Structures are given as C-alpha cells and as structure tokens.
Amino acid sequence: MYEFEFVKPATVAEAVAALAEEDAQALGGGQTLIPTLKQRLAMPSKLVSLTGIPQLKEIGDNDGVLTIGGAVTHAAVAEAAADSYPALADLASHIGDPAVRNRGTIGGSLANNDPAACYPAAALGSGATIVTNRREITADEYFRGLFETALEEGEIITAVRFPVPEKANYQKFLQPASRFALVGVFVAKYAAGVRVAVTGASEEGVFRWREAEAALDASFAPDALDGHSVDAAGMIGDLHGTREYRAHLVKVMAKRAVAAA
Amino acid sequence: MPKDNGIGASPKRREDVRFLTGAGNYTDDINVNGQAYVHFLRADVAHATINSIDTSAAETMPGVVKIFTGADFAEVGGIPCGWGVTDRHGNPQQEPRHPIIAHDTIRHVGEIVAAVVADTLEQARDAAEAIDLDLSDKPAVVDMTKALADGSPKVHEDLSSNLCYDWVFGNPDDDAVQAAFDSAAHVTTLELVNNRLVANPMEPRVAIGDYSRGTDEYTLHTTSQNPHVIRLLMCAFVLGLPEHKVRVIAPDVGGGFGSKIFHYAEEAFCTFAAKACGRAVKWTSTRAEAFISDAHGRDHVTKIELALDADNNFTALRTNTMANMGAYLSTFSTSVPSYLHGTLMAGNYKTPIVQVNVKTVFTNTVPVDAYRGAGRPEATYQLERVIDKAARELDADPIALRRQNFITEFPYETPVALTYDTGDYVATMDKLEQVADLAGFAARRAESEKNGKLRGFGVNCYIEACGIAPSNIVGMLGARAGLYDAATVRVNATGTISVFVGAHSHGQGHETSFPQVVADMIGIDEGMVDIVHGDTGRVPFGMGTYGSRSIAVCGSAMVRATEKIIAKAKKIAAHLMEASDADIELKDGQFTVAGTDKSVAWGDVCLTAYVPHNYPLEELEPGLEETAFYDPANFTYPAGAYACEVEVDPDTGKVTIERFSAADDFGNIINPMIVDGQVHGGLGQGIGQALLENAAYDEDGQLLSASYMDYAMPRADDVPFYQVDHSCQTPCTHNPLGVKGCGEAGAIGSPPAVVNAVIDALQSGGKNVTHIDMPLSPPRVWAAMNG
Numbered sequence A: 001m002y003e004f005e006f007v008k009p010a011t012v013a014e015a016v017a018a019l020a021e022e023d024a025q026a027l028g029g030g031q032t033l034i035p036t037l038k039q040r041l042a043m044p045s046k047l048v049s050l051t052g053i054p055q056l057k058e059i060g061d062n063d064g065v066l067t068i069g070g071a072v073t074h075a076a077v078a079e080a081a082a083d084s085y086p087a088l089a090d091l092a093s094h095i096g097d098p099a100v101r102n103r104g105t106i107g108g109s110l111a112n113n114d115p116a117a118c119y120p121a122a123a124l125g126s127g128a129t130i131v132t133n134r135r136e137i138t139a140d141e142y143f144r145g146l147f148e149t150a151l152e153e154g155e156i157i158t159a160v161r162f163p164v165p166e167k168a169n170y171q172k173f174l175q176p177a178s179r180f181a182l183v184g185v186f187v188a189k190y191a192a193g194v195r196v197a198v199t200g201a202s203e204e205g206v207f208r209w210r211e212a213e214a215a216l217d218a219s220f221a222p223d224a225l226d227g228h229s230v231d232a233a234g235m236i237g238d239l240h241g242t243r244e245y246r247a248h249l250v251k252v253m254a255k256r257a258v259a260a261a
Numbered sequence B: 001m002p003k004d005n006g007i008g009a010s011p012k013r014r015e016d017v018r019f020l021t022g023a024g025n026y027t028d029d030i031n032v033n034g035q036a037y038v039h040f041l042r043a044d045v046a047h048a049t050i051n052s053i054d055t056s057a058a059e060t061m062p063g064v065v066k067i068f069t070g071a072d073f074a075e076v077g078g079i080p081c082g083w084g085v086t087d088r089h090g091n092p093q094q095e096p097r098h099p100i101i102a103h104d105t106i107r108h109v110g111e112i113v114a115a116v117v118a119d120t121l122e123q124a125r126d127a128a129e130a131i132d133l134d135l136s137d138k139p140a141v142v143d144m145t146k147a148l149a150d151g152s153p154k155v156h157e158d159l160s161s162n163l164c165y166d167w168v169f170g171n172p173d174d175d176a177v178q179a180a181f182d183s184a185a186h187v188t189t190l191e192l193v194n195n196r197l198v199a200n201p202m203e204p205r206v207a208i209g210d211y212s213r214g215t216d217e218y219t220l221h222t223t224s225q226n227p228h229v230i231r232l233l234m235c236a237f238v239l240g241l242p243e244h245k246v247r248v249i250a251p252d253v254g255g256g257f258g259s260k261i262f263h264y265a266e267e268a269f270c271t272f273a274a275k276a277c278g279r280a281v282k283w284t285s286t287r288a289e290a291f292i293s294d295a296h297g298r299d300h301v302t303k304i305e306l307a308l309d310a311d312n313n314f315t316a317l318r319t320n321t322m323a324n325m326g327a328y329l330s331t332f333s334t335s336v337p338s339y340l341h342g343t344l345m346a347g348n349y350k351t352p353i354v355q356v357n358v359k360t361v362f363t364n365t366v367p368v369d370a371y372r373g374a375g376r377p378e379a380t381y382q383l384e385r386v387i388d389k390a391a392r393e394l395d396a397d398p399i400a401l402r403r404q405n406f407i408t409e410f411p412y413e414t415p416v417a418l419t420y421d422t423g424d425y426v427a428t429m430d431k432l433e434q435v436a437d438l439a440g441f442a443a444r445r446a447e448s449e450k451n452g453k454l455r456g457f458g459v460n461c462y463i464e465a466c467g468i469a470p471s472n473i474v475g476m477l478g479a480r481a482g483l484y485d486a487a488t489v490r491v492n493a494t495g496t497i498s499v500f501v502g503a504h505s506h507g508q509g510h511e512t513s514f515p516q517v518v519a520d521m522i523g524i525d526e527g528m529v530d531i532v533h534g535d536t537g538r539v540p541f542g543m544g545t546y547g548s549r550s551i552a553v554c555g556s557a558m559v560r561a562t563e564k565i566i567a568k569a570k571k572i573a574a575h576l577m578e579a580s581d582a583d584i585e586l587k588d589g590q591f592t593v594a595g596t597d598k599s600v601a602w603g604d605v606c607l608t609a610y611v612p613h614n615y616p617l618e619e620l621e622p623g624l625e626e627t628a629f630y631d632p633a634n635f636t637y638p639a640g641a642y643a644c645e646v647e648v649d650p651d652t653g654k655v656t657i658e659r660f661s662a663a664d665d666f667g668n669i670i671n672p673m674i675v676d677g678q679v680h681g682g683l684g685q686g687i688g689q690a691l692l693e694n695a696a697y698d699e700d701g702q703l704l705s706a707s708y709m710d711y712a713m714p715r716a717d718d719v720p721f722y723q724v725d726h727s728c729q730t731p732c733t734h735n736p737l738g739v740k741g742c743g744e745a746g747a748i749g750s751p752p753a754v755v756n757a758v759i760d761a762l763q764s765g766g767k768n769v770t771h772i773d774m775p776l777s778p779p780r781v782w783a784a785m786n787g
C-alpha cells in the first residue's frame, strides 16, 4: 500500500466535504478497495470511510419499497430483507464468505459495478433507484458498462430503493475460483411487467434481457423462454467459459429463476 | 478393541493444539534482531533480453540498504538440478545455468530481476518501483509441441534446442514393441493432458538469512521439507560455503505438497545478502509471488496405446509423453517424468511389454517439479484412463477387465524395473466394491435420472512407489543424492525420550505418530517421547520428507536406533539384576529376568545409564543415546482401488461428486486416524486436479490463473464425505515396521476415478464422449456433451 490519510466522518455532509479533496476516495467495506491498495493498483491520498455515518446504515420498509442505506452490509441485508424481499436477502446471503458479507456494502458493490457482481443484477432486475448525495438515478440509467456507472467524482450512494415485486428469484452459477457469478440472472415479476437482469455474462456488464421479459410477460413460466436466446457475440469468453457457454447459461439460469420465483 | 496407546492407536495429533490455538512457530513468526526486508522485483514478461538495469535512483530512496542484480551473483553457482537423466542415446540431459537473479535474459514471468533490501518492506517496494529496466522482448515459448518444432525460438540460446532429454524406458526395442501392437486383437489409443497445477500450501514460502561476523556462521530459517538437503545444495553448489558453518532451520511448516522440497533462489539470496548487508534479511512470499515463483506440478501431454489379445489380456503398452520443465531445472524436476513416472507404468497389471518415451521440454514458464505424487499420478492417470476406454470399446466391464489383468503373484518384477514385494489387488478391489456399495449404484442412478441428472460410476486402481531407494541403485539412475534417512534416540536420565529425526513434519503428524512407535517398542506411555525435526543444528543428516517416505525410511531408522537402545538397556538391566543379557525381557516398560520374578523399571535403567554408580563401566559406556541410518532395500508399494460416483447436470455440465470410496493397502498402520486424514487430503487434491485446478498460460507466457480469483482450489463443499478403508494390509517385506506410506495415495489414485465416472455418466445419457481433459469444468463438460 502507498500511504494515505484516513477519515471516518459521522455525516454525509462531512464525507462529501472530505471527498472534495483531490484523489480522496470513499471507502465502504473495503472488500474490493483494500485488496486493490495492497497490490498498489490505486493511490488515493485520503480514504473517507462511510461506515461511521448512521444515516447510511438505515434500512426502511415503506409501502412496498425497501430502502437500504449505502453503507449497509450484505449480512445486514440478508437478515433485514428476509421477509420483505426474500430474493434480495437470498442474493445478499450468497455473496462471498461471512467475512466479506459482514464488511462489504451495497453502496460499495454498486459503485464498483464489477461485471460479475450480484447486486447490479438485483438493482437492475428490480428497477431500483440509486439515491446519491446529489440526485436519484434509475437503475436503467445507472449502469454504464464494466466498472462504469453514472456516478460522478465525489458522489456517494446514500441509499438504494427497491420496489418489492410480486415474486422474484436470483440464480447464480458460480465461477469456480472466485465464486462470483459466472452468470447470474435476476428475475422479478411486477404488476407492471417482468424484469430480467443478467450479470457475469456480457462484455458490457449487467444488462436486461428484454426478449425474455416480453416472453415472460406473456406467460410467467420457464418454458416461455423456449426458443429464445441471447447472442453469444458480446458475451464474455475467458478461462472459465466460452461466449457460447455463457449465452447458454443465461437461458438455463433464467428458466431456473422463473421456476424458483 | 482399538488400542489406546502405541502402534495402531489413534491418539489425536498433539501438534494440532499449537497449530489451532495460534501457538505455532512458523518461519514468518521468526524475527531476527536488526533484520532488513527484501522485496524481489520480478519479471512481468516471459522472455526478454535485459539491456540494462538502472538502480541509481532507487539506491537513494529512504531506507534502502542495498540493491542486488544478476551481476552481483556472477561469481556464485546456479541453482543445481539434483538428478541427471541419461537420454535414449546415452547423452546427458541438457542442463542450463539457473541463476539466483536473472543475468542477461529473463526466462519466465516471476523470475527475479533485482532484489531491494531495505529497513522496511514498504520502503523496499517503493525503491523497487524506481528501478529502471531496459528490456527487449523476445518471443515466448509456451506450447511444448511448438517448443520442439524446428526453428522454434529457444529458451536458452546456449543449448542446442528446447529439448532437455528424450528418454526411453522399459522395452527399448521399437520393432519388438511395434510387433506386439501389430499382432494385437485390439488397440486402444488415448491422447490426454495432465493439467499443470500450483501447489498452494497454506503457508507461503519464507526465508530469513542471518550471518554472525563473530563466528563466521550463517543461519537460514526457511520453509523447507528437507533442511539438510537445502544446506548441502546451497553450500556445495551455489554459495560455496563450508557446511559446518551453516545451519538451516525449518520450524513449523504450513504444508508443502512437494513445493517446499526444492532449493530456491530466495533461500540462497537471503543467506548471501545477510553477509553482504551485515544484517539479517527476511523475505515473506505473497500469495501472488507464490503463483509465479513456487515450482508448479504435473503438465504432461501424453499419447498412450494399450494392446490387448482376443481374450482381453493386456499384451503391450506404449506411451509418448511431453513433460514441461519450465524455464529452468528445479531440484528434482528431471526425475519426475522419468524415474518417478516411467517406472510406474506397469501399474497393477501384468502387461508383459511396456515402453515409455518421455521428452522433457524447456518453456518460458515457471519451473515444474514434484507435486504430491510426482510422476506417479501422471502414470496412473494415463493407464487407468486408457483401460477404461478399452473396456468401453470392448464392451467389457471395467472392473472385470482390471481384475483379469491384475498381478497376483509376488514378488513381481515389472518390465519397467521395479520389483513389487507384496500386494493383494484382488482384495482391495473386493473391499472397494463393498465400501463403494457398487450393488446399490443402479438404484442411485435411477434416482438421479428421475431428477434429470446423469449419474456415473468410475473406478481405478493405483500403485505407488514410496520411499525411493536404495541409494546405490538410484545413484546409478542419476540421483545426485542418497536416499537413506537417520534418527537419533536420546534417552534422558529420567526415562523420557527425544528422537531427533531427519524426516520433516509439515502436516503429516509425525510428532504424534513417531512417538507411538518408540513408546510401543519400549512399552511406555507415548507422552514420554517427543520428536525433534527441522534443524540441521540438532538432527542427524537426514533427507527430509517427500515421496511418502517418512515412516518407511526415517521410521525404520528410528526403529533401528531404538533397537540399539533396548539392547544396551537390557545389558544395564542384566547388570542390575545380576542376570545374563540373553535372559532379559522388556515388556510394558519393565525389564524382567525370564523365569524369575525379578524386575527393574525402564526409568531405573535410564537413571543408571546416566548415574552409573552400579554399572559395568569396563564393558559398557554410560549414557543411552543411539543413532541409526537406514537405507531401504527397495521401494514400498502401497496400492489400492478407488471409486467415484458423480452426478452431471446436463443443462450446465456441472459435475458433483456424490460419493468417493477408497480401499488402500498401506501395509501396517501406526495411527489409523492420521492415515485417514492423509488420504482425505490427497483425495481433495486429486479431486481439485480433476475438476477445478488449472495453471493456464496464454501464448505470451502470462499465467492466466495467477490468483484465487482465477485458480480454483477445492473447497469443503466441492468434496463429499469419503468412505476410506485401509483394512487390506499386506505388510512391506523389507522394512522393520512393515509399513508402506500413505501420503500421496489419495492424490495419485483419485483423478482417473473422477474422469472415468464423468465419462460413464455422459455415456449413460447417450452422449458419445470418450474423453475430456482435466479439469472437468462445467464449460468443458457441456462442450463435450454438445460437441
């Protein structure tokens, strides 16, 4: 690690002020950022911890909308959403290992937008709203490709609002080494329609499989997806699976999610 | 009744108390007064010419003590190779210089290019970033076939090619072998890859070099499986130091699996730098460094052919293997694909003609050397896969085909130079069928099919050769070391015992099992016996632990030394009881005179040895301490049969191991619980190789799976609960304990069973898949099913 300063403010305003400094960076649970620092792949001048801000650790359940503070850990979501949004709780309970879940935060995960991460699928699949210190961003607007988001310099995620669906399910096929998603599919059925979000698979990051959404709008059943597929071109091909394999898995996982929802 | 003390009992591992409560003393726990830290600048390209290295800016950085480059090591030797293989034409292997720090050429990603010693590790890293390297990239040689093709770029310009040796073993007569194939009723051919692995012990390597100006003595603390071997190689071949001035200490070591046998550049560096810097120098490998600097394992590409007659008897076997050496020859690299692999190609079968051809190849990759099993897993995998394929082609039952060809008479001389002293392959197969519940498989398969899964049953046999020996024979075959071991039994005046052993324990539980033997021989509580290991300053010159040799070789030395102790103690007891030595019996720690009620206790005899007031001083020296060196007459031959039962998800290609059963013959067993644990660990590594692990390089020589994000280690939920049985026991005929060794069997015997089971599952689902290369990852299985 290179040397850096460390601050742990108690309010969003203080955090925003601290982040205004050049090369200052927000620190959530550190599960991504700290390993990056250890490898000397990043050189922030100051780390601004968000985990001491009570407002960012709130969880609220209001009128069919679950609001999760930006610094809420995966373990806390797994517990708090178990009744209100079981599919989301289940997703959170399968991220990494207990150490990761007790440190890693939803804000950190969504800010990082790893193409194989789980939360992006939940946020996009739920049509969630990403709330920052400056504005509200719809999930459809928020995700911009691998590790790219709509967040601007110094902007922090203060909360995420999830409309709770009628039913939903997340199916994650594990990359055997990292146990991130080789392919993960989040399916959620709302009165307004079905949403299908896919993580792990595409070179563009998390995406909505709109063809599947239309088919499932017509009939919410696994075999509604027969005859539909995603194009292997544009999928990730690497050591852990070819493009064709990932394209195939998207469909298999989507069907399983529908069956399990 | 299971015993609760001595040989055959299963006391819990006493060392685990300290390991599990944080009281272990690993090398990184050791800090020497005033130590400095070294950070190695490692190559991030696979092949390049070093035009220049400018360290001037780095030298002025805070905390820097000294910066070393290849030029600083021009005067010292290179890392030696411990085995010289003679090729098929009688020529020696090509043996390139293996520098401590790359001199003019970089030959693999991870090779040391410069070393920065500084007050703190972070300062050393800061300074390393200020070193200016001027490199000219050269084309990387990665693929073995391409490396051997005419006109390939060379890894070593001063060698004639990338071929280390071309070796033939078994029947050397190509025409006779071909004739056997020509006259065969059936020939089965299989091409396969034995995937490259990274050992990944939990504790990464660490070295601390220390030098005393006052006494001109060096101490190297290192994570080694064999401290005496390291001392010898480093002193005699690399640094040219007098051995008596060098002490090598390998304290608690957190796993090795072979990767900590070898003498590594970092060890020689820290020893050398300690004197040059006037301070102790410490290095602790990161996990990232371990991936690109620990020797890798396996990496063979093989074509194997099996000839059978019309009655399905095996008549001939021929193999052609390319084995990757990486960029340099690591300590035992050249012995692994030759004498530890070719000699095992007969397996458990009485195939009369066997010919093994191995070409070892230099590539711009990390050096490859022994990894748990070392050559024997590669042999077993090919053989047991080709037999399974033959059974399918012939519509024969794979178990019956094996049984029909088993060696049943012992001793048996194989066509590949080994003499199996004993074994009972029928018994282990019978036992396997029982523990694997073969009879219930059909019902389990039907159940899986109901759930949309394909279920397969795979079986294989294995034989391993442990305790490589005798020294004079292996010397003729090219070993540049002896393969005996040594033990000193020191009885204290109050009757407790310290046994100083040449074997090294880094997970094997020697601290528990070795005392069981000595305590049993004397008839005292094993709590009265401790072993001391891992320190050239304390233990006799022993060869360390690898090749499942510890109990068979060092344990035998310990028995011999204990026998000498008992013989002397009997003389003392005879003196005390005024009887003749020949009438003295030792039982339960009491010396008695046959036919009388006289007795004297073990403790009294020990005290008398050290307080010799009433003692035959004219005939007998005082004291009770004996050393024995033991050089085995032969290898030992553990063998067994393994069965794997898998489910395959046809939608995703994911393989789940539902059951794994092992029936092993390890001869006599000292501690059955420790043996279970050794088999479990080996099975975990074998399953890891079969389903998960893969050290994959790209064309440029970059390791793609260079961290746990991409290198898949087996985890608890990847393996099933094992059924392990070692009740079939044919004791080794030539060592005093009748033991064979059990450390590697699990890793040797399991990969073919897994692959055979997956092929069985796919075939049961109507897929005409005859082979998939390891690891059988979901995409590979899925592609094979849909190919």
Ligand SMILES: Cc1cc2nc3c(=O)[nH]c(=O)nc-3n(C[C@H](O)[C@H](O)[C@H](O)COP(=O)(O)OP(=O)(O)OC[C@H]3O[C@@H](n4cnc5c(N)ncnc54)[C@H](O)[C@@H]3O)c2cc1C
Binding pocket: A025, A026, A027, A028, A029, A030, A031, A032, A033, A034, A050, A070, A071, A094, A095, A096, A097, A100, A103, A104, A105, A106, A107, A108, A109, A111, A112, A114, A116, A117, A118, A119, A155, A156, A157, A158, A178, A179, A180, A181
């Ligand atoms: C072993 C392991 C296994 C894992 N497995 C999975 C898995 O299966 N699935 C999965 O989805 N993830 C997995 N992860 C990633 C894990 O979920 C991380 O916790 C997460 O990606 C980052 O969250 P964090 O709070 O730790 O963020 P940090 O590491 O602290 O920060 C990550 C990035 O986000 C920024 N940031 C942090 N908080 C905010 C905020 N509130 N607003 C704006 N920017 C912010 C930081 O500046 C940094 O750039 C795994 C991680 C590990 C170490």
